[in-house]
Amino acid sequence: MKILVRATNWLGDAVMSLPALRALRTRFPNAQITVLARPSVAPLYEGERSINGVIPLAGAAGARDWATKWQLGNRLRREHFDLAVLLPNSFESAAIVRLSGARRRVGYARDGRSALLTDAVAVPLPGEIPRHECYYYLELLRRAGLMEPGPMPVVTEILLDGLDAARARGAALFAARGIAGRVIGVNPGAAYGSAKRWLPERFAAAARELAIREGASIVVFGAAGERDLCDRVAAACGGHNFAGATALREFIDLSAACHLCLANDSGAMHIAAALGVPCVTVFGPTDETATGPVGASAVLVRQPVDCAPCKLRECPIDHRCMTRVTVEQVVAAAAPRALKDRLNS
Numbered sequence: 442m443k444i445l446v447r448a449t450n451w452l453g454d455a456v457m458s459l460p461a462l463r464a465l466r467t468r469f470p471n472a473q474i475t476v477l478a479r480p481s482v483a484p485l486y487e488g489e490r491s492i493n494g495v496i497p498l499a500g501a502a503g504a505r506d507w508a509t510k511w512q513l514g515n516r517l518r519r520e521h522f523d524l525a526v527l528l529p530n531s532f533e534s535a536a537i538v539r540l541s542g543a544r545r546r547v548g549y550a551r552d553g554r555s556a557l558l559t560d561a562v563a564v565p566l567p568g569e570i571p572r573h574e575c576y577y578y579l580e581l582l583r584r585a586g587l588m589e590p591g592p593m594p595v596v597t598e599i600l601l602d603g604l605d606a607a608r609a610r611g612a613a614l615f616a617a618r619g620i621a622g623r624v625i626g627v628n629p630g631a632a633y634g635s636a637k638r639w640l641p642e643r644f645a646a647a648a649r650e651l652a653i654r655e656g657a658s659i660v661v662f663g664a665a666g667e668r669d670l671c672d673r674v675a676a677a678c679g680g681h682n683f684a685g686a687t688a689l690r691e692f693i694d695l696s697a698a699c700h701l702c703l704a705n706d707s708g709a710m711h712i713a714a715a716l717g718v719p720c721v722t723v724f725g726p727t728d729e730t731a732t733g734p735v736g737a738s739a740v741l742v743r744q745p746v747d748c749a750p751c752k753l754r755e756c757p758i759d760h761r762c763m764t765r766v767t768v769e770q771v772v773a774a775a776a777p778r779a780l781k782d783r784l785n786s
Contacts, residue, residue: 445525448478452708461578466491484690488603514540598736611698623657626699628709630667634754639723645677725762
């Protein structure tokens with residue numbers, strides 16, 4: 442049996458969908474499972490043992506570049522997939538899978554795409570499944586009969602495969618850049634919008650205090666478009682700025698070699714949790730019960746305010762959910778959990 446899984450488009454979503462991917466492997470242990478993923482996400486699956494391979498998703502996102510997508514459909518059609526599972530909700534993802542010729546096409550009935558699917562699965566109503574997004578993907582499989590029968594599995598941790606190898610590669614990359622010993626990774630950006638970002642000067646102050654206390658180096662991570670932000674943080678805390686200088690695979694390996702991470706609610710946060718690296722995350726406008734990190738290494742800091750979680754990209758008032766989180770709170774959250782248990786090991 443040949444199965445195609447259309448991966449999610451965002452890094453954090455890709456991590457949260459891993460339990461569903463592994464449940465599919467459990468249900469079909471002898472199948473050939475291929476993931477179709479955007480290049481920005483594909484490296485996440487390089488060490489994933491539940492799949493057999495990854496096909497890069499060519500073409501621009503959305504209703505554009507259909508010539509390239511048609512060519513991709515032709516390539517997929519030559520693979521003769523028996524089953525395709527769509528994890529994203531978009532019409533575009535269903536259209537490409539329809540072009541693949543997969544005999545059975547399973548996805549949620551959203552974005553007007555039901556006619557493109559053989560199994561248009563009803564979207565869970567509020568309260569029907571646990572709130573966390575990982576269960577949204579698992580429920581798709583359950584409703585389509587693509588999971589082992591029985592109750593919904595309880596997800597208490599999501600870890601990437603190949604952690605030891607990733608950690609060794611990351612340590613080698615740090616050494617090649619002249620960085621040895623303990624490393625604190627700082628991720629001050631967030632792709633969704635500025636509302637999710639804690640104040641950069643407070644990231645710097647917290648990282649500096651933790652680094653002095655534990656004799657650690659500081660590395661600031663971010664996308665190319667966050668270079669200026671990360672420059673400010675790195676300059677304020679005496680850290681190394683890696684923003685825009687690492688591909689996703691390198692970022693994953695370098696994060697695995699960190700002893701502690703500080704982050705906003707972001708893909709970087711989910712990566713740290715999936716690597717088992719202690720990570721303190723500042724939450725503000727988003728809902729940690731729905732999209733928070735999963736695992737014992739994750740530590741969340743937030744201040745209760747009446748307007749949160751608003752889930753807005755930009756704060757229309759005074760950003761109180763973030764400005765009320767202090768450096769002292771983040772340092773206190775990091776010290777007993779991460780630095781005692783991990784840095785001193």
